[in-house]
Amino acid sequence: MQARIIDGKKASEELNQETAIEVANLARSHNLQPGLAVVLIGDDHASSVYVNMKAKKTIELGIYSEKIVLDKNAAADEVLQVIARLNKNPKIHGILVQSPPPPQMDESLIVRAINPAKDVDCFHPVNVGKLLLGENDGFYPCTPYGIMILLEKNGIDTVGKHCVIIGRSNIVGKPMMALLVQKEKGANATVTVCHSMTKNISDHTRRADIVIAAIGKAEFLKVDMIKDGAVVVDVGINRIEDSKSPKGYRIVGDVAFEEVARKASWITPVPGGVGPMTIAALMRNTLKACKLQNNING
Amino acid sequence: MQARIIDGKKASEELNQETAIEVANLARSHNLQPGLAVVLIGDDHASSVYVNMKAKKTIELGIYSEKIVLDKNAAADEVLQVIARLNKNPKIHGILVQSPPPPQMDESLIVRAINPAKDVDCFHPVNVGKLLLGENDGFYPCTPYGIMILLEKNGIDTVGKHCVIIGRSNIVGKPMMALLVQKEKGANATVTVCHSMTKNISDHTRRADIVIAAIGKAEFLKVDMIKDGAVVVDVGINRIEDSKSPKGYRIVGDVAFEEVARKASWITPVPGGVGPMTIAALMRNTLKACKLQNNING
Numbered sequence: 001m002q003a004r005i006i007d008g009k010k011a012s013e014e015l016n017q018e019t020a021i022e023v024a025n026l027a028r029s030h031n032l033q034p035g036l037a038v039v040l041i042g043d044d045h046a047s048s049v050y051v052n053m054k055a056k057k058t059i060e061l062g063i064y065s066e067k068i069v070l071d072k073n074a075a076a077d078e079v080l081q082v083i084a085r086l087n088k089n090p091k092i093h094g095i096l097v098q099s100p101p102p103p104q105m106d107e108s109l110i111v112r113a114i115n116p117a118k119d120v121d122c123f124h125p126v127n128v129g130k131l132l133l134g135e136n137d138g139f140y141p142c143t144p145y146g147i148m149i150l151l152e153k154n155g156i157d158t159v160g161k162h163c164v165i166i167g168r169s170n171i172v173g174k175p176m177m178a179l180l181v182q183k184e185k186g187a188n189a190t191v192t193v194c195h196s197m198t199k200n201i202s203d204h205t206r207r208a209d210i211v212i213a214a215i216g217k218a219e220f221l222k223v224d225m226i227k228d229g230a231v232v233v234d235v236g237i238n239r240i241e242d243s244k245s246p247k248g249y250r251i252v253g254d255v256a257f258e259e260v261a262r263k264a265s266w267i268t269p270v271p272g273g274v275g276p277m278t279i280a281a282l283m284r285n286t287l288k289a290c291k292l293q294n295n296i297n298g
Numbered sequence: 299m300q301a302r303i304i305d306g307k308k309a310s311e312e313l314n315q316e317t318a319i320e321v322a323n324l325a326r327s328h329n330l331q332p333g334l335a336v337v338l339i340g341d342d343h344a345s346s347v348y349v350n351m352k353a354k355k356t357i358e359l360g361i362y363s364e365k366i367v368l369d370k371n372a373a374a375d376e377v378l379q380v381i382a383r384l385n386k387n388p389k390i391h392g393i394l395v396q397s398p399p400p401p402q403m404d405e406s407l408i409v410r411a412i413n414p415a416k417d418v419d420c421f422h423p424v425n426v427g428k429l430l431l432g433e434n435d436g437f438y439p440c441t442p443y444g445i446m447i448l449l450e451k452n453g454i455d456t457v458g459k460h461c462v463i464i465g466r467s468n469i470v471g472k473p474m475m476a477l478l479v480q481k482e483k484g485a486n487a488t489v490t491v492c493h494s495m496t497k498n499i500s501d502h503t504r505r506a507d508i509v510i511a512a513i514g515k516a517e518f519l520k521v522d523m524i525k526d527g528a529v530v531v532d533v534g535i536n537r538i539e540d541s542k543s544p545k546g547y548r549i550v551g552d553v554a555f556e557e558v559a560r561k562a563s564w565i566t567p568v569p570g571g572v573g574p575m576t577i578a579a580l581m582r583n584t585l586k587a588c589k590l591q592n593n594i595n596g
Binding site: 128129130174175177178190193195199 | 436473
């Protein structure tokens with residue numbers, strides 16, 4: 001058996017198209033344009049590439065985009081002032097500060113300074129709390145939210161399924177657990193979370209209907225760690241040395257793709273799986289933020 | 299084999315004694331007294347008994363206690379005004395509104411009106427979010443927090459253990475999962491959450507090192523659902539008919555105690571297990587709230 005590919009590029013294009021249509025409708029019905037501000041501190045190349053990708057997608061979908069680049073030695077106060085200004089700016093409905101911030105800044109201070117209503121990354125405790133409580137007037141963190149939509153768009157039901165998450169980060173593992181366990185349509189899974197302190201991770205993954213690998217270790221999940229026909233979602237983005245590549249490295253996920261694909265029923269590739277969904281989910285959150293801030297339902 | 303009893307009464311007395319000592323120290327060192335206000339809406343007998351138990355324990359430990367009883371037909375506005383007044387009252391460090399509120403009130407509106415710094419029940423989304431994120435300047439919900447202390451006081455380590463929680467309520471199941479999964483001393487468990495949509499709950503519970511039953515079904519967990527030597531924590535409080543009892547009923551937990559006790563290594567009784575820990579944890583939270591509001595460490 002060869003697994004079917006869960007095509008994140010295709011699903012994200014569909015989702016982005018839906019978002020673009022709703023953005024256009026919002027302009028017609030309410031004369032409103034969602035706006036997203038991205039704050040970049042320093043000139044880290046990878047962060048910069050990522051921020052530019054987000055800005056480009058924003059504009060493509062008809063969303064207003066603002067990019068603020070601060071010096072890498074910027075004082076925390078300066079960042080907080082920028083955030084305070086964006087919090088008040090009615091053209092901006094979503095704010096994100098590209099992480100990680102430079103070492104002189106306390107990330108939790110920055111996160112807590114963002115108006116929760118504009119916290120489209122869902123990093124603020126109040127939004128994380130709403131997520132766990134199952135309240136729907138907050139946001140869902142972009143990567144887990146993107147995965148939920150990706151599964152749904154491929155007709156992969158999670159109800160009553162045993163989902164095993166590898167990794168307990170605040171960005172993926174924990175919010176993924178919170179989303180999957182809810183008593184909500186498209187969730188309702190039995191959830192297990194494994195991590196660095198778990199004994200014999202494969203004892204858990206081998207029993208899973210759906211495995212979500214988010215542990216940040218290149219090709220960690222091997223074929224003997226899953227059961228026949230499992231669905232495998234790969235959140236990892238790791239560089240490994242590759243002398244054959246002109247760059248000297250290549251990008252792999254947390255899953256040993258080729259061998260696992262021979263046993264799984266569905267699998268996400270890296271790249272082209274979860275990655276594009278994360279940005280598409282961010283666009284949904286920006287649209288939602290605009291609607292919530294203007295008391296528009298639906 | 300006969301399980302050892304996890305004595306919640308004894309552990310709660312120890313914990314309460316520790317709290318009383320700290321309260322006395324706080325009076326000496328800072329001339330401060332922690333204060334807890336309990337708001338009761340209506341005259342529901344069970345709620346009233348519970349509120350009185352809390353108030354009595356508060357006074358016993360040297361904590362200032364205030365009880366506000368409102369008419370069961372009180373308007374939501376009236377409740378919100380009472381909360382607003384307590385939010386401002388410097389003698390009050392913790393506020394709880396005995397749930398469930400009467401049907402005319404939106405519980406989430408009441409919860410969100412409480413100043414998060416005084417939310418000793420940990421119902422406010424911002425505190426729930428801090429809990430999931432692993433930030434320690436909020437509170438832990440009293441029942442799961444009480445269970446963590448109960449395990450610790452009995453030398454039952456959770457690190458690397460597989461904990462299976464039955465139930466996904468906002469009061470027990472979900473926060474229990476959040477506490478156990480953290481990368482923190484006394485947590486670090488591999489966690490599985492089962493619920494009404496889980497297929498074959500016993501497939502999961504039979505593999506667990508620690509089972510936490512919080513599903514609200516009388517004697518749900520039977521002996522054939524656990525493995526030899528498992529630790530069993532029973533959160534349930536259920537009435538079942540009993541013609542031999544003068545009241546016509548008796549209280550049982552979510553665990554079929556007698557049979558499960560023959561196979562488990564440790565088990566909590568009902569009553570006298572988790573119950574007393576919940577109130578003792580509330581007292582800890584009130585003390586913590588007082589310290590946080592006065593910028594006192596430790």
